[in-house]
Amino acid sequence: MSTIVEHQVEQNGVRVMDTQCPFCSVQCKMQIIEERGAGESRPSYQVIPKPNAASEGRLCIKGMNAYQHVLTGERIEYPLLKKDGRFERVSWEEAYEAIVRRFTQLRSLYGQHSIGLYGGGSLTNESAYLLGKFARVGLRTKYIDYNGRFCMSAAASAGVKVFGMDRGLTNPLSDIERADCIILAGTNIAECQPTLMPYFTRAKEKGAFLIAIDPRETGTTRMADLHLRVRPGMDATLANGMLKVLLEEGLTDEAFIQNRTEGFAELKEHLDSLELAEIAELSGVPEGLIRKAAFAYGKASTGMIFTARGVEQQTDGHMAVRNFLNLILLTGKIGRPGCGYGAVTGQGNGQGGREHGQKADQLPGYRLIENPEDRAYVAGVWGIDPAELPGKGVSAYEMMQKVHEQEIRALFVMGSNPIVSNPNANFVEEGLKKLDFLVIADFLMSETAQLADLILPATAYLENTGTMTNLEGRVLLREASRPASGEAKHDWQILCDLASRLDRAAFFPFADAEEIFEELRLASRGGTADYYGITYDRLRQEEGVYWPCPEPGHPGAERLFEESFPLASRKAYLTPVENHLPKELISPDYPLFLTTGRVLTQYLTGVQTRRSPALAARDVESFVEIHPSTARKYRLEEGTLVAVASRRGEIYVRCRFSSDIREDTVFVPMHWGDTQNVNKITLDALDPTCRMPGFKVCAVHVTPFLLNEMA
Numbered sequence: 001m002s003t004i005v006e007h008q009v010e011q012n013g014v015r016v017m018d019t020q021c022p023f024c025s026v027q028c029k030m031q032i033i034e035e036r037g038a039g040e041s042r043p044s045y046q047v048i049p050k051p052n053a054a055s056e057g058r059l060c061i062k063g064m065n066a067y068q069h070v071l072t073g074e075r076i077e078y079p080l081l082k083k084d085g086r087f088e089r090v091s092w093e094e095a096y097e098a099i100v101r102r103f104t105q106l107r108s109l110y111g112q113h114s115i116g117l118y119g120g121g122s123l124t125n126e127s128a129y130l131l132g133k134f135a136r137v138g139l140r141t142k143y144i145d146y147n148g149r150f151c152m153s154a155a156a157s158a159g160v161k162v163f164g165m166d167r168g169l170t171n172p173l174s175d176i177e178r179a180d181c182i183i184l185a186g187t188n189i190a191e192c193q194p195t196l197m198p199y200f201t202r203a204k205e206k207g208a209f210l211i212a213i214d215p216r217e218t219g220t221t222r223m224a225d226l227h228l229r230v231r232p233g234m235d236a237t238l239a240n241g242m243l244k245v246l247l248e249e250g251l252t253d254e255a256f257i258q259n260r261t262e263g264f265a266e267l268k269e270h271l272d273s274l275e276l277a278e279i280a281e282l283s284g285v286p287e288g289l290i291r292k293a294a295f296a297y298g299k300a301s302t303g304m305i306f307t308a309r310g311v312e313q314q315t316d317g318h319m320a321v322r323n324f325l326n327l328i329l330l331t332g333k334i335g336r337p338g339c340g341y342g343a344v345t346g347q348g349n350g351q352g353g354r355e356h357g358q359k360a361d362q363l364p365g366y367r368l369i370e371n372p373e374d375r376a377y378v379a380g381v382w383g384i385d386p387a388e389l390p391g392k393g394v395s396a397y398e399m400m401q402k403v404h405e406q407e408i409r410a411l412f413v414m415g416s417n418p419i420v421s422n423p424n425a426n427f428v429e430e431g432l433k434k435l436d437f438l439v440i441a442d443f444l445m446s447e448t449a450q451l452a453d454l455i456l457p458a459t460a461y462l463e464n465t466g467t468m469t470n471l472e473g474r475v476l477l478r479e480a481s482r483p484a485s486g487e488a489k490h491d492w493q494i495l496c497d498l499a500s501r502l503d504r505a506a507f508f509p510f511a512d513a514e515e516i517f518e519e520l521r522l523a524s525r526g527g528t529a530d531y532y533g534i535t536y537d538r539l540r541q542e543e544g545v546y547w548p549c550p551e552p553g554h555p556g557a558e559r560l561f562e563e564s565f566p567l568a569s570r571k572a573y574l575t576p577v578e579n580h581l582p583k584e585l586i587s588p589d590y591p592l593f594l595t596t597g598r599v600l601t602q603y604l605t606g607v608q609t610r611r612s613p614a615l616a617a618r619d620v621e622s623f624v625e626i627h628p629s630t631a632r633k634y635r636l637e638e639g640t641l642v643a644v645a646s647r648r649g650e651i652y653v654r655c656r657f658s659s660d661i662r663e664d665t666v667f668v669p670m671h672w673g674d675t676q677n678v679n680k681i682t683l684d685a686l687d688p689t690c691r692m693p694g695f696k697v698c699a700v701h702v703t704p705f706l707l708n709e710m711a
């Protein structure tokens with residue numbers, strides 16, 4: 001068992017903390033040095049990047065400043081209970097007593113499924129695993145899901161269907177520079193995983209041809225040799241165009257298709273029925289450029305395709321990803337050095353968070369809650385009768401619908417800010433206000449926490465030991481480097497404490513994170529995401545271990561699918577994908593497409609980065625990016641406040657001109673709340689397979705804000 005003391009050195013007022021950035025999926029390692037000078041009231045901080053395999057010793061601006069939101073005094077340090085509309089400090093005992101009383105009451109009135117749990121991809125593997133177990137064993141509710149539904153579900157479900165397995169990258173990052181052609185589809189690595197950029201620039205230096213697919217210009221598209229400015233939501237169609245060219249020009253790998261795939265005949269028949277001219281028209285990408293991209297990828301001897309939320313956060317996200325996987329399979333570019341696929345994972349533990357049972361239909365190790373063998377196995381590890389396990393619940397946004405319908409009466413949120421991150425946020429906020437009891441575990445006051453009946457103070461990354469699985473599927477140990485702030489408790493500790501007060505203590509006997517990991521190893525054993533061979537000791541000695549790692553002596557799987565795919569036939573599936581249109585189209589009233597995403601300095605709903613003075617100063621507020629000729633058409637001036645409205649609501653942001661965005665499209669980032677919360681206007685239509693919301697397209701109009709006209 002490790003103690004905090006081993007990972008911090010405190011001497012003469014200097015504390016050295018070895019840790020890992022809490023933000024994105026690269027999980028860069030760093031050292032934070034806190035120095036308390038004699039006579040100075042505040043300590044000063046120095047941040048030093050630490051070499052590790054993924055980041056190679058780099059840190060981006062968010063990592064450099066990630067100590068700020070944790071240490072600058074805005075933490076929630078005590079349980080806060082709302083009394084007569086105001087939060088009052090209470091003891092943990094009072095907080096737990098309130099939860100047990102309310103949950104017990106609601107369960108006896110409305111049944112065990114009246115309580116919902118909502119987790120997140122920032123939680124450690126240990127806490128995510130325990131949240132899933134707490135839902136099924138502690139409360140026996142079927143309603144649990146997590147924010148990763150909005151993040152990873154399209155790529156994850158596509159990977160499972162096509163390859164039989166979902167792991168962010170099928171290859172180690174070092175394979176990138178071995179690729180001759182790289183397609184970056186709806187991924188803005190320059191701003192979202194900045195420390196990975198050198199992998200791509202090195203590939204370029206070695207002669208790789210880079211293709212970026214994005215409706216607007218970003219730091220990532222600027223690096224590309226070819227930028228396809230796709231119309232939002234039309235990636236599947238664009239991929240159909242490339243597939244058609246590959247087939248017609250004989251740029252396919254017939255031996256690979258024959259030996260390692262199924263479904264070619266149907267795909268060919270489908271592609272034969274499509275017209276390239278129509279594809280160009282629908283996708284907004286000229287035929288010549290579609291051909292150029294197909295030739296570059298088809299002719300290259302090695303190549304990798306990366307997709308992220310631009311392709312995936314669509315109402316056809318699942319099928320759109322599958323069409324990019326079709327490109328990979330038709331050209332046989334997988335399972336070799338420099339050949340593979342990457343769903344660029346988002347949150348710090350976006351990968352691990354989706355493997356161990358936070359998802360409505362899953363049990364640890366990617367086992368399925370509806371599969372009798374999987375249920376029996378996990379029930380065996382947990383020491384319960386499989387019949388006691390609830391069935392599958394519903395996806396994150398559908399839980400919000402159940403909250404609205406008052407089928408869910410109490411909600412327990414750990415590691416998310418749903419009223420800013422869910423689509424159609426006004427609806428979500430109304431629903432949360434109807435709840436009988438809303439509990440939030442967080443370390444900062446979020447927009448959602450403001451609505452809560454009870455806030456539980458959680459520890460932050462510097463204080464909380466646990467494992468995180470990065471975008472490569474590499475499991476990393478992050479050890480606590482300072483004591484908890486105030487009375488904060490670890491997420492997993494809160495769950496254990498609650499379970500014991502609900503008379504389920506026997507199932508939650510954990511004294512530290514490592515003990516939970518030991519159970520997780522067993523629960524995931526033999527599953528797809530098999531962690532059995534990984535231990536804390538190994539993680540300390542090695543730099544991290546890739547899953548699947550079925551035995552303690554196993555090195556962990558760096559590159560997947562070299563010999564076969566983990567499906568019954570051992571072959572991957574090719575699938576025809578239709579030219580799908582977004583669920584909401586532009587009209588005379590709403591003549592512009594809105595797409596949403598991120599900027600370099602801010603992270604997700606901004607709860608953390610807006611509290612970091614150095615980051616907040618760089619982007620103090622939201623904005624709408626718009627083409628100058630579009631702006632002229634709607635009488636908008638650069639830098640002025642404008643109203644962006646959809647059929648669901650309106651937000652107020654400043655106008656920022658960019659001649660590199662499509663003229664029919666505007667872009668607003670997702671990092672601000674209240675009147676700048678872009679999700680007040682996004683559409684809540686979901687992908688039919690993975691239930692991903694179509695965050696990346698809806699129809700809006702943009703008008704000058706009244707105050708400007710008066711000025």
Ligand SMILES: Nc1nc2c(c(=O)[nH]1)N[C@H]1C(S)=C(S)[C@@H](COP(=O)(O)OP(=O)(O)OC[C@H]3O[C@@H](n4cnc5c(=O)[nH]c(N)nc54)[C@H](O)[C@@H]3O)O[C@H]1N2
Binds near residue numbers: 185193308311345605
């Ligand atoms: N700075 C920063 N970094 C982050 C995060 C953050 O909030 N801030 N969040 C982390 C998380 S959780 C995630 S999920 C990842 C997200 O990482 P990304 O998916 O790379 O980020 P986004 O900005 O959401 O979307 C990527 C790009 O998709 C484009 N796009 C929009 N619509 C479409 C479309 O229809 N088709 C195509 N092809 N492209 C489109 C956008 O213009 C944008 O440039 O980043 C992680 N890293």
Ligand SMILES: Nc1nc2c(c(=O)[nH]1)N[C@H]1C(S)=C(S)[C@@H](COP(=O)(O)OP(=O)(O)OC[C@H]3O[C@@H](n4cnc5c(=O)[nH]c(N)nc54)[C@H](O)[C@@H]3O)O[C@H]1N2
Binds near residue numbers: 120420422444608
């Ligand atoms: N329009 C639009 N909406 C989007 C997206 C988009 O591209 N466009 N992207 C979607 C994506 S990809 C994502 S991942 C979601 C994310 O959306 P959210 O889940 O809302 O993400 P965060 O802003 O990270 O909120 C996390 C909250 O948990 C807290 N927190 C962080 N770490 C911990 C921890 O270890 N324990 C506890 N208890 N609390 C913690 C933070 O302080 C913060 O308040 O947003 C989605 N929403």
Ligand code: SF4
Binds near residue numbers: 061
């Ligand atoms: S935000 Fe991502 S790239 Fe930047 S330092 Fe943190 S983990 Fe690394």
Ligand SMILES: [Mo]
Binds near residue numbers: 150151152346347350
């Ligand atoms: Mo995400």
